[in-house]
Amino acid sequence: MKITGAEIFVNALKKEGVDTIFGYPGGVVLKVFDVLYGEKDLKVVLSRHEQGATHMADGYARATGKPGVVLVTSGPGATNTVTGIATAHMDSIPLVVFTGQVPTKMIGNDAFQEADIVGITRPCTKYNFLVKDIRDLARTIKEAFVIATTGRPGPVLVDLPKDVLADKAEFDYPSEVKIRSYNPKYVGNKWQIRQAAQAIQKAKRPVIYAGGGVILSNAAAELKDLAEMVQIPVALTLMGLGAFPGRHPLFLGMLGMHGTYQANMALYKSDLVVAIGVRFDDRVTGKVDEFCPEAKIIHVDIDPTSIRKNIHVDIPIVGDVKFVLTDLIREIREMQAAGETWEAIPRTWHRQIDEWRTEHPLSYEWDEEVIKPQYVIEKISEMAGENAIVTTDVGQCQMWTAQFYKFERPRTFLTSGGLGTMGYGLPAAIGAQMAFPDRLVVDVAGDGSFEMNVQEMATAVIQKLPIKIAILNNGYLGMVRQWQELFFNRHYSSSDLTGQPDFVRLAEAYGAVGLRAARPEEVEPTIRKAFETPRPVIMEFVVNREENVFPMVPAGGANHQMMFGAERKKPEGRLRVARG
Amino acid sequence: MRHIISVLVENKFGVLSRIAGLFSGRGFNIETLSVAPTLDPQISQMTIVTAGDDQIIEQITKQLNKLIDVIKVTDLTEKEFVEREMVIVKVSPPAEQRAEVLRTCEIFRGRVVDSSPKTYTVLVTGDDKKIGAFIELLRPLGIKEIIRTGKIAIGRE
Numbered sequence: 249m250k251i252t253g254a255e256i257f258v259n260a261l262k263k264e265g266v267d268t269i270f271g272y273p274g275g276v277v278l279k280v281f282d283v284l285y286g287e288k289d290l291k292v293v294l295s296r297h298e299q300g301a302t303h304m305a306d307g308y309a310r311a312t313g314k315p316g317v318v319l320v321t322s323g324p325g326a327t328n329t330v331t332g333i334a335t336a337h338m339d340s341i342p343l344v345v346f347t348g349q350v351p352t353k354m355i356g357n358d359a360f361q362e363a364d365i366v367g368i369t370r371p372c373t374k375y376n377f378l379v380k381d382i383r384d385l386a387r388t389i390k391e392a393f394v395i396a397t398t399g400r401p402g403p404v405l406v407d408l409p410k411d412v413l414a415d416k417a418e419f420d421y422p423s424e425v426k427i428r429s430y431n432p433k434y435v436g437n438k439w440q441i442r443q444a445a446q447a448i449q450k451a452k453r454p455v456i457y458a459g460g461g462v463i464l465s466n467a468a469a470e471l472k473d474l475a476e477m478v479q480i481p482v483a484l485t486l487m488g489l490g491a492f493p494g495r496h497p498l499f500l501g502m503l504g505m506h507g508t509y510q511a512n513m514a515l516y517k518s519d520l521v522v523a524i525g526v527r528f529d530d531r532v533t534g535k536v537d538e539f540c541p542e543a544k545i546i547h548v549d550i551d552p553t554s555i556r557k558n559i560h561v562d563i564p565i566v567g568d569v570k571f572v573l574t575d576l577i578r579e580i581r582e583m584q585a586a587g588e589t590w591e592a593i594p595r596t597w598h599r600q601i602d603e604w605r606t607e608h609p610l611s612y613e614w615d616e617e618v619i620k621p622q623y624v625i626e627k628i629s630e631m632a633g634e635n636a637i638v639t640t641d642v643g644q645c646q647m648w649t650a651q652f653y654k655f656e657r658p659r660t661f662l663t664s665g666g667l668g669t670m671g672y673g674l675p676a677a678i679g680a681q682m683a684f685p686d687r688l689v690v691d692v693a694g695d696g697s698f699e700m701n702v703q704e705m706a707t708a709v710i711q712k713l714p715i716k717i718a719i720l721n722n723g724y725l726g727m728v729r730q731w732q733e734l735f736f737n738r739h740y741s742s743s744d745l746t747g748q749p750d751f752v753r754l755a756e757a758y759g760a761v762g763l764r765a766a767r768p769e770e771v772e773p774t775i776r777k778a779f780e781t782p783r784p785v786i787m788e789f790v791v792n793r794e795e796n797v798f799p800m801v802p803a804g805g806a807n808h809q810m811m812f813g814a815e816r817k818k819p820e821g822r823l824r825v826a827r828g
Numbered sequence: 829m830r831h832i833i834s835v836l837v838e839n840k841f842g843v844l845s846r847i848a849g850l851f852s853g854r855g856f857n858i859e860t861l862s863v864a865p866t867l868d869p870q871i872s873q874m875t876i877v878t879a880g881d882d883q884i885i886e887q888i889t890k891q892l893n894k895l896i897d898v899i900k901v902t903d904l905t906e907k908e909f910v911e912r913e914m915v916i917v918k919v920s921p922p923a924e925q926r927a928e929v930l931r932t933c934e935i936f937r938g939r940v941v942d943s944s945p946k947t948y949t950v951l952v953t954g955d956d957k958k959i960g961a962f963i964e965l966l967r968p969l970g971i972k973e974i975i976r977t978g979k980i981a982i983g984r985e
């Protein structure tokens with residue numbers, strides 16, 4: 249039986265096991281929304297902005313590992329998704345974004361609400377399609393899901409002209425598709441893996457530098473096995489947080505610009521860096537020449553372009569983290585069992601690391617009167633439990649969360665790392681809560697970022713999602729202000745947000761619950777009350793306005809030359825050291 | 829160093845723009861680019877001449893391979909290969925030099941493809957050196973217009 253393109257679309261999504269679509273309607277996709285009307289197996293979450301819908305799908309994808317699905321109309325609907333798509337692209341997050349398009353005959357005519365979205369998103373998608381013939385529709389949707397979720401994941405956009413959605417064809421959904429020019433490699437080269445095992449055997453000062461690829465590959469267990477069997481300390485990137493337990497004795501914390509002293513020093517002094525699912529981002533390496541000058545580098549990555557893009561690699565291994573680590577662990581076990589000389593890593597290396605740890609621990613200056621943002625994060629971390637999902641906005645709020653929250657499990661920390669998109673936190677929390685209605689979902693928001701997608705409060709309330717939003721209200725674009733303080737003579741040019749709305753009343757206006765804490769002793773009761781309230785809650789924490797994120801590597805500086813804050817200039821006794 | 833990279837791609841709408849976008853987006857340069865279908869009309873062959881150090885060329889070939897529509901990438905520079913380019917030059921020599929144009933053309937085994945009372949249009953194929961030399965000899969005779977195809981290249985057996 250022949251069915252319409254709109255029906256083929258909905259049936260195809262069901263075949264893919266999609267349960268939630270994040271979207272926004274408009275002229276050319278009304279046919280699809282009509283098919284979705286009354287559809288039982290597919291929930292449609294109506295956002296309040298297409299950027300919001302895209303970040304929601306992204307949050308859903310990061311929390312579940314499944315692709316996030318977006319459906320929007322042509323023209324402005326499509327262009328509004330671009331920031332969300334670029335955010336997912338930079339962090340390798342699987343999305344399938346469906347955009348309506350004007351009828352095929354009108355494409356190129358500057359028709360009403362026409363935008364060349366395939367042209368616009370070419371550089372920020374893994375791949376994109378314009379479907380010109382209904383007979384290609386089902387196969388194209390299949391290909392889109394395959395490309396988005398395999399190899400190095402990423403967003404795929406499918407542009408659907410109005411006439412294609414109206415035409416009729418048989419629904420024949422392929423169970424598999426073969427794309428001759430697309431064959432991601434999962435299993436690593438055996439010889440290279442042996443080389444890696446031998447390098448690890450010989451290393452005196454090894455360190456693991458792991459990141460988002462471990463989470464994308466669902467390989468946290470393998471990473472832990474490798475680290476523990478050889479007792480290699482582990483530093484994680486921002487994108488990797490959660491891939492290794494935050495309270496593990498081998499954990500060094502995050503490395504890079506706002507990383508810990510011990511993580512950056514360990515890399516600087518290391519003789520072997522085992523890089524796993526990372527892309528040597530400039531926020532991580534600092535000045536490249538001084539990143540790990542004494543080390544041999546092993547690099548495991550599924551994307552050959554990540555290898556030797558920014559830095560020379562001695563032992564490249566192209567493959568999926570889970571496959572490669574499984575083989576590497578087996579190789580090491582065999583070497584150990586065969587009684588090959590296998591010296592444990594010299595204790596002096598671990599002792600040296602402990603010295604760095606105590607020399608400059610993560611810390612902040614305590615204040616009896618004013619709330620310190622780091623304290624808020626510590627309290628949330630303590631009270632939320634290991635299973636909670638935390639999303640963030642971008643800026644100081646994000647960095648304090650990365651530093652002071654102890655993430656124990658993968659897919660519990662959702663943040664925009666590569667693009668650094670302000671306004672990501674709230675919609676991502678909505679997406680995560682849609683996926684896991686029973687888990688605690690907390691959005692750590694900046695007062696500036698929050699307003700970039702504040703409209704999604706309506707979505708949270710209407711969908712009855714009990715997300716908890718903790719706004720660290722410093723009345724500034726804090727991260728910008730920090731740079732202006734340190735590098736631009738305290739010229740707070742366009743970074744003062746004085747005149748912000750009353751966030752408690754804003755919450756109430758949306759039909760959510762608003763709570764405010766303005767003194768340190770109010771922090772804990774506010775969080776408790778929010779966590780006990782089965783509705784969306786905004787907690788506004790009025791925090792120290794000019795607090796800075798330390799330690800810090802100035803842009804272009806070397807990682808071993810970090811700037812420190814409180815501990816150098818403040819009297820003893822007021823220093824709070826982060827609990828390990 | 830200059831590299832000639834041969835790329836087999838799906839002959840699909842938008843592929844050229846993906847390749848061009850890759851080069852411009854990542855700051856790689858394209859010196860010349862030629863595209864045409866192969867014996868299989870679903871596949872096109874591109875020849876790209878680019879320049880860069882080893883690390884850049886490695887990135888270029890990896891990034892090309894990563895594009896979904898790219899079937900095969902070969903850096904011909906690493907192998908034995910034959911390259912050719914075609915140039916068409918319109919010359920308008922002073923009357924006493926007209927014969928000189930024809931002579932030069934003959935030496936380079938070129939052909940006159942058009943002529944007018946004031947101009948000759950001549951065509952030559954060859955590698956870089958030959959074409960460069962040809963142009964240099966014509967230059968003093970008064971070149972009006974010049975067009976080059978960009979290189980095509982093929983590996984030797």
Ligand SMILES: Cc1cc2nc3c(=O)[nH]c(=O)nc-3n(C[C@H](O)[C@H](O)[C@H](O)COP(=O)(O)OP(=O)(O)OC[C@H]3O[C@@H](n4cnc5c(N)ncnc54)[C@H](O)[C@@H]3O)c2cc1C
Binds near residue numbers: 485
């Ligand atoms: C304000 C701000 C400050 C920041 N400061 C820091 C900082 O101090 N420290 C820090 O670390 N980051 C920081 N970042 C984040 C930084 O910009 C990068 O996003 C981050 O460092 C990249 O993490 P990653 O290397 O783990 O790579 P990702 O972006 O997570 O990339 C994953 C890598 O793994 C590969 N991969 C994917 N799937 C697989 C698989 N299945 N198998 C194998 N490989 C796979 C991919 O090809 C890719 O190379 C900051 C961001 C912001 C916005």
Ligand SMILES: Cc1ncc(C[n+]2csc(CCOP(=O)(O)OP(=O)(O)O)c2C)c(N)n1
Binds near residue numbers: 643645669694726728
């Ligand atoms: C969309 C977007 N615009 C601008 C920036 C640049 N930027 C990075 S951090 C920041 C300040 C964020 O302020 P806020 O959300 O209040 O967080 P805070 O740093 O104060 O915690 C800005 C403007 C960005 N990352 N994203």
Ligand SMILES: [Mg+2]
Binds near residue numbers: 725726
């Ligand atoms: Mg702020």
